[in-house]
Amino acid sequence: MPHPLRVHIESVCKLTDEEFEYIITHFTLLKHKKHSPLIREGDLVKHEYFVLKGCLRSYITDANTGKEFTYSFAAENWWVSEREAFTKHTPATTTVECLEDCELLALTYENRIKLGREIWKYEHYVSMKTNLGYVALQKRLQLMIMGNTKERFENFVEQYPQLYRRVPKTLIASYLGVSRETISRLYRK
């Protein structure tokens, strides 16, 4: 079976065996236990991660109330990091925690830039995938502005059926910006 990262890159452009073998040498394998934080608020973020196994969530904590707001999930074959901190070299303003035991491939910022510079296909892959992520985020924002809770929930189930089954209801409620009661009602339908 081809490597999951190779499959992911090749959904944008095909690689030779040599290219992929070179790319993969820039990554480090990491294991993280369930409930452990991968990134904490205030951390400098030196890596982005490709998820081989497990599920994670990113959340922001209200400084006044201490309340947590989940704003994204990640599972197998997704990239996860604290994008702003990773890109701008500023301290993380959000937390990323493992919801399950996780296996991750870590890439440093220096190696991300180096790979893009050396292998045009890698830069193109990042550019296209970021663009698709942008589109997905925009869709989510549009549904939020339009205020349609039911459509937001249906869109989530359709886009991420694997998360819908794996992630606690309360976290999905937080992600969608709705109450726990609303989410329970929507689940029952």
Next chain:
Amino acid sequence: MPHPLRVHIESVCKLTDEEFEYIITHFTLLKHKKHSPLIREGDLVKHEYFVLKGCLRSYITDANTGKEFTYSFAAENWWVSEREAFTKHTPATTTVECLEDCELLALTYENRIKLGREIWKYEHYVSMKTNLGYVALQKRLQLMIMGNTKERFENFVEQYPQLYRRVPKTLIASYLGVSRETISRLYRK
């Protein structure tokens, strides 16, 4: 004075005169009148646009109620298009209209890919700028999930002081997902 598009690209990486002169040959100058739609719902979207002059807004229309929801603005030195339709070659689900008379530089999808392939710096520029756009969108979504209207407004004024002065209040209210009354109250403060 250097060309605004050159300044924008060079905020990511410096170009030689030859590189920029080659890049700019791939763009076409367009003029659009105030109130005219640049992209209509249902259109196939063949171009993305760099704004030389003017201001635009993108909005989505609720199919049931006909109500419009503004989800983004663009002004000088911003890129604008219907990103999903442009990338996936699907019909546009949103409308982009000129709020003022506009001058735009249009780039076709084929030329976007060609430039990225021929000039690594261009691919890197797109990749880095998309990433920053993603971060900005994420911030906006986080503030929306956290439900803090005042912070959302302040964040908007701080990030886009030029829009705050140029764009009608009702459109900013729609963008922030708050009522017109709330926005008037915030403006007075």
